[in-house]
Amino acid sequence: MAILSLHNIAKNFGAIQAIVDVSFNIDEAEIVGLMGDNGAGKSTLLKIIAGNFYPSAGVIKFENQEVHFKKPIESREAGIEVVYQDLALCNHLTAASNVFLGREIQKGIWPFKYLDYPSMFKKSAELFEELKSETRPKDLVMQMSGGQRQAVAIARTRLTNPKLVLMDEPTAAISVRQVAEVLDLIKRLKDNGISILLISHRMPDIFQVCDKLVVLRRGEKVCDKLIKHTSTEEATGLITGAIDRV
């Protein structure tokens, strides 16, 4: 069953057509890899689903309901979480504070509400444990490795029980060992029944974890195939334009 379906989505910024008539589905507990060259429209499409941009045309259905997200907070409330490319973490705050940023656990009655640090430390430690990450809740994000930062960013998405997680280049700019860690984290989300849209430039990552491959070229969808029916050669051809479309 499709958790998210895009129907003829288009987006133009003035005269520039960023997304042209794109349709595809993401099923329950499915990892969809979204590939394409720089400027192909991957991030724009993610931002449309997340509610950062409003599509110029087309319909988005989430859990079979037509949705119109005007702000990121609306998509989050519907059950879509986003891990942004630059991770969007605050360096000067602790891991736990980052996980709970904007959704802090509080005690007391207004105006005497105060933060419940013990609960937040405990809950974030549980989340890191669940993700099998050695991140410590009290450490500042500033001192963390790329893999740990990634774990913090992904733990953020586990605070609520999202149905869909959007990830923009989660494996960019981190070491080989950390890439393996992140891919494990992604698989673990899937094991929990969460659907994932994964944007990546790295072919091995996509073929290692994804169920389906969608390729964009100059804003158009040129491929929508199960991973097992395609190959890295075909994907490369589709991205560069050597193969027109399949």
Add this chain to the structure above:
Amino acid sequence: MKFNQDIIAKSEKTSLQKFLSEQSFWVTISLAIICFVMYFVEDAFSSKDNIYNIARNFSFIGIMAISMTLVIITAGIDLSVGSIMGLTGIICGLFLDAQYLPQWYAQSAFYESNYVWVGIVAALLAGIILGAVNGYLIAYLNLSPFVVTLGMMAIARSLAIVISNNKMFYEFGPKDEIFFEIGGGQFLGLANVTWLLIFLTILMGLVLKYTAYGRHVYAVGSNKKAAELAGINVRWIEMSVYILSGFFAAIAAVMIVSWMGSVTNGLGYTYELRVIAATVIGGANLMGGVGGTYGAFIGAALMETIRNSLLMAGIDPNWQGTFLGIFIIAAVWLEKVKNKKS
């Protein structure tokens, strides 16, 4: 569950290491050393009166440094605090001095019984409004904090001169002793304003550490985009710190006018420099994300103690600006050296 408890307890740095890496800790140490040296060098320094004076003098700066700390944590700056202090002080004096008020008001029964509180509330409200103007322009119109508050610095000072018509206000009506008691009074050996500073340091310290608002102030200064994506109302947070800054400047103005018993439009002239210096010396980072109210407190205390010590040592007061400037630059330089190490 055991695994959890272990992980929670662990941290990159021990509490002691964290403590030692705080700039405010080292400022406290330097303050202690200066006091120790002065105790032996100059008898008058450690007299009860002098300690009382130092504590009172740095309290006015300290109160403004607390709100300046919040502004600087959000990676902003407020250059207008000195001028806002001047203007709100003049407004306070204007409402207290019957001869400049309309006759129907000055002779009414309401004036007779309430004028002291009207003057104080008017000054505080003016501070909030001036801060809100700063905050709105910076947060909602995306203008640079430096330029907006520089403009407000000129505007507020000029309005203070216009409103006061270059006169000094010093006749504070039939109930002036109530007003003088607020800023001039003392309690348990410390001036009221010093107690107010201590109270605000603790209150705002708790707000920063233990409320969602406080965490959001740090988040905005640390990574504005991340804060926005996390659903924080970034614009309101930014505007609120400037409102607080105007409000605290007005509090300091009311306290200093009531202590001095008079006000001129020169009140608070160049205080923004001393406030920013106290904040930065206390460890707030102009790049945002770092700072605390204890730092503001101790930074203000250190500056006033040094000023007092220099005066006692017989050094020409005209040198004070030079020392002030050196301290600001040294504090920023120290911050840079510290960041490089870690």
